[in-house]
Amino acid sequence: MEDPLLFGLLIAVAGTVLIVVINTLAQRLGVAGPLLLVAVGLVISLLPFVHIPPIPPEWILVGVLPPLLYSAAVKLPAIEFRRDFGPIAGMAVILVLASALVLGVFFWLVIPSVSLPVGIALGAILSPTDAVATSIVKKLGISPRVVTMLEGESLLNDATALVLLRTAVAAIAAGFSVWGAVGTFLWGVIAAVIVGAVVGWLVLTVRTWIGGAAANTAISFCAPFLAYLPTEHLGGSGLVAAVVAGIVSGQGARGRLTPEQRLSDNLNWRTIEQVLEGAVFLVMGLELREIVTENIADAGSIWQGIWQGVWLALVALAIVLVVRTGYISAIVWGQSRRVERIDRDRLEHFSDRLDAVADGRESFPDGPGMPRSPQQQERRIAMMRTRISRSLADLDYYQSRPVGWKNGVVLVWAGMRGVVTLAAAQTLPRDGVDHRALLIFVAFLVALISLMLQGLTLPWVVRVLKLSDTDEDSPLAGEKGRLDAELRAASAQALSSGDLRKHDGTPFTETVTERIRDQLTIPPDETRSLVAREMLELRLISITAMRRRLAALSHDGTYSSATLRHALAELDADEMSLRLRIDDE
Incomplete structure (x- = not known):
């Protein structure tokens, strides 16, 4: 086809259809979609009549990863992420x-002739786990705590790897400075956190002002790039900025966006995720022939080019797994010690004393910095109660979902490399880096072997270890009943209030009184319509009260993020249904 624009459009359409078909087929076959997409890409790349042009790594690092990381961060379970932030970091x-x-x-x-900075640069490329590859883990029914740790790690470790890669590449040309590297890393993280938080807050504020769900979601599509681009310009990690913006937006969306806007976000971002995730794995397979051909040309022979890359990749992957095993073992041991250090009896005793102070049975202790006025004391008591409640909830979480050696095995084996490794390898400079084609080939093989070997065998590992998300582990099993009871209590309290108002501010009680008084002058059909509308308005008031209570409960850690999100989704669905019925009345 002579027109490159039409050819590119045809490739995009064909690729999208291929991704959808393969993902559907993978679900029916019980195989992870990313693995099947890589395999299909490998087969296509080997066809003699197919020529895949070089794909710039910036397309993935700038065009694909920021929205994928942002979307994953929006859905990140914040409560669980906070609890395990230490091991995740x-x-x-x-x-x-x-x-x-x-x-x-x-x-x-x-x-030979590879310097230590070049070696560290390649090591940085091979070290991070792939955020997209964790989608394989989510479908295996393992502990949500393990999934959160893997997700959090893959969202944040790209920044460490890319900053280290940037530092090593700079050292290739200008020499290495330890303090310079530390300063670069700290600045990269600090700049990313600040810019990401500001962008997340600004985007959420703008979206609150915009009413339409479609326009609202369109603004959210811009958020990851608004965080990424200025951060990279300032020398920070744009990927971390996209993650921070996603976390800020995800946590604020519960209270500041409408149910229609949240539903639109969920559906549209799921579509974007499926296409982009499929594209990166398909591209990973499609690049095989070009990478192998370039490495063979550089090595001078097929045997030398392939064999050297294969054994280097196998040893490198073994090193990665050994180092990871050692570190995860330390985490498993540390988490068991962490639970032992928390004194439940002391926390409960302190909670009882706070109750005694609040009831007037004990006086507030005197001392420097202690609150004096009753209002200050009430605020301090409320703050301390929240901290105690959160600590007790954290302890229950650690005890009910311990990270034992079986979960440690999953944490080690699920740390797959992926397309980020391949894209980062292709950013190695051509000047000053000997055997560049070999290094890229090694990175490709490590990512490919890791993804296929670990991804295909991970379900078998989970079955052998007899790990599953049982009813006891499921966040919706025991918590949902308790949460429903609290929400019903909040609803009953709101409906018993003497000052009920509709969503438009009209006093509810006066409206009801007037319509009951005038029933004799209103036709029966219209009376039934008015009464039905008022009942729907009452249910809206009930939902608003339950949503406020849900927001309050989300801060103390009593309930898991999955339970809270499930309850919010139910309230959103009920509210949208009620508003449709009110509009039809």
Whole structure:
């Protein structure tokens, strides 16, 4: 086809249809969609009449990863993420740095003319787990705590890897400085957090002002790029900025967006996710022939080009898994010690004393910095109660979902590499990097072997370990009944109020009184219509009260994020149904 625009459009349409068909087929076959897409891409790339032009890595690093990470961060369970932020941060930073350094020394020793900075650069490329690859883990029914830890790690470790890669590449040309590297890393994270938080808040504020659901969702599509681009310009990590913006937007959407807007976000972002995730795995398979051909040309022979890359990739993957096993073992041990350090009796005793102070049975302790006025004391008591309630809820969470050795095995084996590794490898400079084609080939093989080997065998590992998300582990099993009871109590309290008002501000009680008084002058059919409308308005008031109570409960950690989101989705569905019926009355 002579017109490149039409050819590109045809490729995009064909690719989208292929992604949808393969994902549908994968569901019916019980195979992970990403794995099947990689396999199909590999087969297509080997066809003699197919020529895949070089795909710029910026398309993935700038065009694909920010929206995917943003979307995943929006849905990140914030309560569980906070509880395990320590081990997640350790896996995202310390584990990546340790893996990169060990790999860097390995490549420096075994590949002739490869300097230590180049080796560390390749180690940084191979160290982070792939955020998109974690979609395979979510479908296996393992502990939600393990899924959250893997998700949090994959969302944050790209920043560590890419900042380390940037530092190593700079060292190739200008030399290495430890303090310069530390300063670069700290600035990259700080700038990302600040810009991401500001962009997330601004986008959420603008979306609150915009009424239409479609226009609202369109603004959300811009959010990851609004966070990524200025952060990269300032020398920070644009991917972390996109993640932070997603977390801020996701947490604020519960209270500031309408049910229609939340539903529109959910449906449209799921579509974007499916297409982009499928595209990156398909591209990963499609790039096989070009990478292999370039490496063979650089090595001078087929045997030398392929064999050297294969054994380097296998050893590198083994190193990654060994280092990861050691670090995850330390995390498993540390989490058991963490539970032992929390004194439940002391927390409950302190809670009883707060109740005694609030009831007047004990006086508020004197001392410097203690609140004096009754209002200050009430605020301090409320704050301390929240902290105690959160600590007790955290302890229950750690005890009910311990990270034992079986979960540790899953954490090790589920740490797959993916398309991020391949895209980052292709950013290696051509000047100053010897054997660049080999390094890219090694990165491709590590990602491919990791994804196919670990991804295909992970379900078998879960079955052998007899791990499953049982009814006891399910967040909706025991919590949903307790939460429903609290929401019904909030509804009853709101409906018993003497000052009921409709959503437009009209006093509800006066409207009802007037219509009951005038029933004799209103035709029977119209009377039934008015009474039905008032009943629908009462249910809207009930839903509003339950949503306020739900927002309050989301801060103390008593209920899991999955339970809270399920309840919010039910309230949103009820409200949209009621508003449609009110409009029809």
